Amino acid sequence: MSAMYLSHLELQKMLDVVRATHPVEIDCDVCLMQVGEFAELNLLGKPIPEGIEAIEQHLSICDECREEYEMLCLALCN
Numbered sequence: 239m240s241a242m243y244l245s246h247l248e249l250q251k252m253l254d255v256v257r258a259t260h261p262v263e264i265d266c267d268v269c270l271m272q273v274g275e276f277a278e279l280n281l282l283g284k285p286i287p288e289g290i291e292a293i294e295q296h297l298s299i300c301d302e303c304r305e306e307y308e309m310l311c312l313a314l315c316n
Protein backbone atom coordinates (compact mmCIF):
# COMPACT_ATOMS: atom_id res chain seq x y z
CA MET A 239 0.00 0.00 0.00
CA SER A 240 1.34 3.42 -0.91
CA ALA A 241 2.15 5.95 1.80
CA MET A 242 0.78 8.68 -0.49
CA TYR A 243 -2.67 7.14 -0.43
CA LEU A 244 -5.35 9.60 0.71
CA SER A 245 -8.73 8.50 1.88
CA HIS A 246 -11.77 10.19 0.40
CA LEU A 247 -12.30 11.94 3.68
CA GLU A 248 -8.78 13.39 3.75
CA LEU A 249 -9.08 14.44 0.15
CA GLN A 250 -12.40 16.11 0.89
CA LYS A 251 -10.85 18.03 3.77
CA MET A 252 -8.04 19.25 1.54
CA LEU A 253 -10.51 20.40 -1.09
CA ASP A 254 -12.49 22.27 1.53
CA VAL A 255 -9.36 24.16 2.55
CA VAL A 256 -8.62 25.01 -1.08
CA ARG A 257 -12.16 26.25 -1.60
CA ALA A 258 -12.00 28.34 1.56
CA THR A 259 -8.81 30.12 0.50
CA HIS A 260 -9.92 30.62 -3.08
CA PRO A 261 -13.69 31.20 -3.12
CA VAL A 262 -15.07 31.16 -6.64
CA GLU A 263 -12.53 31.90 -9.30
CA ILE A 264 -13.61 32.78 -12.78
CA ASP A 265 -11.69 33.64 -15.90
CA CYS A 266 -11.91 36.71 -18.11
CA ASP A 267 -14.42 35.13 -20.52
CA VAL A 268 -16.91 34.48 -17.75
CA CYS A 269 -16.24 37.88 -16.24
CA LEU A 270 -16.82 39.77 -19.49
CA MET A 271 -20.07 37.88 -20.04
CA GLN A 272 -21.47 39.05 -16.71
CA VAL A 273 -19.70 42.31 -16.05
CA GLY A 274 -22.50 44.30 -17.72
CA GLU A 275 -25.07 42.88 -15.34
CA PHE A 276 -22.72 43.51 -12.44
CA ALA A 277 -22.17 47.14 -13.43
CA GLU A 278 -25.89 47.72 -13.81
CA LEU A 279 -26.75 46.22 -10.42
CA ASN A 280 -23.97 48.20 -8.80
CA LEU A 281 -25.14 51.50 -10.30
CA LEU A 282 -28.72 50.79 -9.27
CA GLY A 283 -27.51 49.99 -5.78
CA LYS A 284 -29.08 46.55 -5.93
CA PRO A 285 -27.73 43.59 -3.99
CA ILE A 286 -25.22 41.49 -5.91
CA PRO A 287 -26.41 37.89 -6.32
CA GLU A 288 -24.09 35.11 -5.26
CA GLY A 289 -23.21 34.05 -8.79
CA ILE A 290 -22.04 37.53 -9.65
CA GLU A 291 -19.95 38.11 -6.54
CA ALA A 292 -17.17 36.29 -8.35
CA ILE A 293 -17.10 39.17 -10.83
CA GLU A 294 -16.22 41.61 -8.08
CA GLN A 295 -13.45 39.30 -6.93
CA HIS A 296 -12.13 38.98 -10.48
CA LEU A 297 -12.22 42.74 -11.04
CA SER A 298 -10.03 43.21 -7.99
CA ILE A 299 -7.30 41.06 -9.50
CA CYS A 300 -7.64 41.65 -13.25
CA ASP A 301 -6.70 45.02 -14.76
CA GLU A 302 -8.15 44.24 -18.18
CA CYS A 303 -11.60 43.40 -16.90
CA ARG A 304 -11.58 46.32 -14.49
CA GLU A 305 -10.95 48.66 -17.42
CA GLU A 306 -13.88 47.09 -19.25
CA TYR A 307 -16.00 47.51 -16.14
CA GLU A 308 -15.05 51.15 -15.73
CA MET A 309 -15.92 51.85 -19.37
CA LEU A 310 -19.28 50.16 -18.88
CA CYS A 311 -19.97 52.26 -15.81
CA LEU A 312 -19.20 55.43 -17.73
CA ALA A 313 -21.45 54.31 -20.56
CA LEU A 314 -24.28 53.45 -18.17
CA CYS A 315 -23.99 56.76 -16.34
CA ASN A 316 -24.43 58.81 -19.48
Ligand SMILES: [Zn+2]
Nearest residue numbers: 266269300303
Ligand atom coordinates in the same frame (compact mmCIF):
# COMPACT_ATOMS: atom_id res chain seq x y z
ZN1 LIG B 1 -10.14 39.34 -16.40
